[in-house]
Amino acid sequence: MAGQSGGRVKIQYPARVRLAQLPTPLQPLDNITAHYSVPYGGPKIWIKRDDLTESAMSGNKLRKLEFILAEARARGCNTLITCGGEQSNHCRATALAAAKAGLQAHLILRKETAGKPEADAVPDGNLLVDYLAGARVSRYPLREYLNNLSQLFEYWSEHYQQQGDRALCIPTGGSDGLGIWGYLLATEELLEDCDAAGFRPERIVCASGSGGTQGGLTLGCQLLESAAEVVGYAVCDDAAYFVSKVAEDVRDWQSRYPHSFTFDESRIHVVDDYIGPGYAIATEEIYETIALAAQLEGILLDPVYTGKAFYGMLQDIKRGQFAHCENLVFVHTGGQFGVFPQRSGFRNSWS
Incomplete structure (x- = not known):
């Protein structure tokens, strides 16, 4: 399903029904970078706005x-x-x-x-x-x-x-070998965004809940010969589960669309330190992180997926986990409708 075209890998995609408003924007998070990354020797943080794929159908x-x-x-x-x-x-x-x-x-x-x-x-x-x-x-x-x-x-x-x-x-x-195509295409779009902005990302960060988005990004970076490493922040199961799930989805994709590509499973990176009490259960730190992103960047995260992943990413920046990275892209996978059922958790967050 992939070949060379003018020195660049060309992926042949199957049929799709156009639903999303693409491409979604790639934006710098200048305020958060200045306050929560630069002081710790961290990277410039960018955000891929896949919360803007559509209004009601929004998200990854x-x-x-x-x-x-x-x-x-x-x-x-x-x-x-x-x-x-x-x-x-x-x-x-x-x-x-x-x-x-x-x-x-x-x-x-x-x-x-x-x-x-x-x-x-x-x-x-x-x-x-x-x-x-x-x-x-x-x-x-x-x-x-x-x-x-x-x-x-x-x-x-x-x-x-x-x-x-x-x-x-x-x-x-x-999330399977069919759905993974969505984030193969997104990876190609994201790398083109970065080229247009004049940089190549060293890290691409996303929340991992069913593994499909991380799987597509990881597979996409390898197919497109990008050196960017994808880091999934688990919101439910542990790292071992997601490493296995991503590998399983890629094998399913390979069985459906046979080709000679060899997938490197060692490039599946998962952080499971910020799951908290469990799936869809947020802590005060998560609610505060969501308020932080809203107040500094006008961006709305959610308490189930992106809020946890963004909080984990900022904590790891403070701990020096991304010290040798110049540009990091956070993929905003949407989920804003999930804010409202957890409204009581935000009582203290905006203070």
């Missing part, structure tokens, strides 16, 4: 969905089934993308309101948008979701088949 998932929707059309599917937590950015983007494409969306969601009466659980954030987009939502208790997810996919897929419909099942976060 939309890049993956462009290729996933094309695959759904190629297979003659009229329904998309996917899964995630109640505040899943991926599920929200899938619901809206399906609506735009004239498809049905069915979301298998993990309940996050344990102990709260259903009548009082008013939809908020991403979940509210899921309903507004017309998606069918099936919510399951945590244990049932974790233990029976594959069976739930099978059940609902068969349900639609019996109705005369055909469903495409999309894994968590759209």
